[in-house]
Each structure stands twice: as C-alpha cells, then as structure tokens.
Amino acid sequence: MTVPASQLREDFPEFSDTAVYPDSAVNLWLGVAAVSLPESRWGAWWVLGQELFAAHHLVLAAQAMEDVADGATPGEVTGPTNSKAVDKVSVGYDSGAVSLTDGGFWNMSRYGIQFLQFARMVGSGGLQFGGC
Template identity: 40%
Template sequence: MVDYATFVAAFPEFASTMTFPEAQVAFWLGQAPNQISERLFGANYNLASMLFAAHNLALGAKDAKAAAFGGIGGSSSGLTSSKTVDKVTVSYDTGSTTITGAGAWNLTTYGTRLYKMMQGAYSGPFYAANRRARIT
C-alpha cells in the first residue's frame, strides 16, 4: 500500500494538511485496495491507487468548500460548460476533457487519468492483423 509521504511526493497539490489531513489521505489510500485490482494493474497499481485517492480527495475538497459557504456537500453535478456572472460569460469545451462512458470519473483530472488506465488494464493484449485490400 502507498504511504502518505509517497502520495504527497507524487501529488504535492495535496500536501496541505489543513485542506487534506493526513488521516483523510490515509483513508482514501486504504480504500484503494478495495476498489483497484493489483492483479489487473500490475506495475501501475501504486499509480492507480494514488489516482483513486486523489480523485476522491478532490471531490471531498469540492464538497467541503460548498459546505463552508452554506451549500450542501455531496451534491452531484456534472462538468460546467459555461457560467455567467453579471456581464461576463465563460465557456469551456468539456468534450475535449471528458471520456464517454466514464461517468463520475470525469469529475476530476485524476479520475479521467485513472479511467484511461482502467481501459488499458481491462482491454488485455490485442492483435493487429495486416490486412490487404482485395481489388477485383
């Protein structure tokens, strides 16, 4: 299992113990073995575990921020493609950063990275045949 120091070295954005207490990081790292298959990820297992933890920590930080401003943490919403405040509007191309079928993994960059790894881990070996066009 990945420890706190290794996780923070790989993902320094989670180093603030005020925002991400060590116990919270340890909790999500501890959940990874229940959700991520070491057999399937092989040498990439530790990275997959850290991405799993980072995804959940990022979602938790979003919920905590909402709750701090009187909102309700744990509410689910998709990616924001545009937002207007007063006379200023901002739009984002969410299609270029989301993966079809990834669901909630699309809510963080850590989740999309993990999902891409999942796709590779579950696809197995493949064989590409050399096909020649037949002209008749």
C-alpha cells in the first residue's frame, strides 16, 4: 500500500505547496518508500516511516531546486551549516548536537533524522540472551 500524497500533506502540512512539492515528486518518493520499507517490520509505524522517508527526499529535492535558482549545480552535496558570516554578523550551529551517529545521508534533514531513529528501532528486532 502506497500512502497517498494527500495523506502526507495532511500529516505534514509544510509540504502543502504543490508548486514546490508537486504530486509527481511526492508520489514518486512515497512509492519508493512503500517498496523499500517492509510493512511486517515497521508495523504500526509503516505509514509514518513512508512519510518521513518521502519528506526527507522532498526536502533534498527542494534544496536542489533552490540551488538551480541561485545558479549553482543541483545535487551538490554539502554538510549542515556550522558557521556563516554576512558583513559583521556571523552565526554558527552545533550540527553534531542534532545529528545521529553514523546517520550520514539521513542527517541532511530533520525528516531524515526522524526516519533513521524509527528505522533503528524497528530494525533492531527481538533480542534473546542466554541459554538454548
């Protein structure tokens, strides 16, 4: 079962702008999520997992579109901002405080971080200690 785009937009209203997040892109990433995340493993969190997976990819796609609008190369990989200066004003961020260890690609958006947190929980499966 693929989550409908309308469900993602209802659960995450920040993706309601169809000019920035067209149905075709939302449906693409929800479809990829549906075949990538086993429902048997995700259980009650399956829909949420699909939505977070799609949201992460939609954010990255929107960033690529912003790059194009600014004349930059789309898809160029950069890490989180950890300092920025404009004239006499500067700001820095402790990106390590909000990223997950070994999160890599998923640390590139808050949705990816949330997705990875859930993926790690559902991926751990049952544990058995001791005897036969």
